[in-house]
Amino acid sequence: MKARIALIAHDRKKDDMVALATEYRAFLGTCSLLATGTTGGRLIDEVGLQVTRMHSGPVGGDLQIGARLVDGEIDCVVFLRDPMTPQPHEPDINALVRACDVHNIPCATNLASAHLVLSQLMLQRR
Numbered sequence: 001m002k003a004r005i006a007l008i009a010h011d012r013k014k015d016d017m018v019a020l021a022t023e024y025r026a027f028l029g030t031c032s033l034l035a036t037g038t039t040g041g042r043l044i045d046e047v048g049l050q051v052t053r054m055h056s057g058p059v060g061g062d063l064q065i066g067a068r069l070v071d072g073e074i075d076c077v078v079f080l081r082d083p084m085t086p087q088p089h090e091p092d093i094n095a096l097v098r099a100c101d102v103h104n105i106p107c108a109t110n111l112a113s114a115h116l117v118l119s120q121l122m123l124q125r126r
């Protein structure tokens with residue numbers, strides 16, 4: 001079965017997400033990808049990946065991804081959060097990260113952990 005990965009980045013982390021996805025493009029192209037709205041749009045336009053887009057994070061996209069995760073439909077979350085900028089939807093962000101912990105789903109919240117998680121998933125799928 002394809003790895004099911006959710007990709008989310010806050011505005012000041014979106015360039016990092018595009019660079020990360022470009023680096024792992026060959027692997028991510030074999031996965032089933034889900035993203036919040038704006039992040040997903042950039043991954044489609046700039047990296048050429050096929051991505052199912054949810055609503056944008058501030059209007060409920062994180063919650064939509066959280067609901068899918070709770071239903072067992074997501075294997076891994078890469079969530080490049082911006083720790084320096086207050087977010088209006090902080091409760092939604094916390095709910096998604098909490099759902100990862102409740103359901104024991106890997107959640108990489110910075111680039112270093114994203115590299116570890118994606119490279120390990122890649123190895124497991126070889």
Ligand SMILES: O=C(CO)COP(=O)(O)O
Nearest residue numbers: 036037038039056057058
């Ligand atoms: O706000 C986000 C995650 O909390 C990301 O949403 P967008 O990808 O729509 O910008």
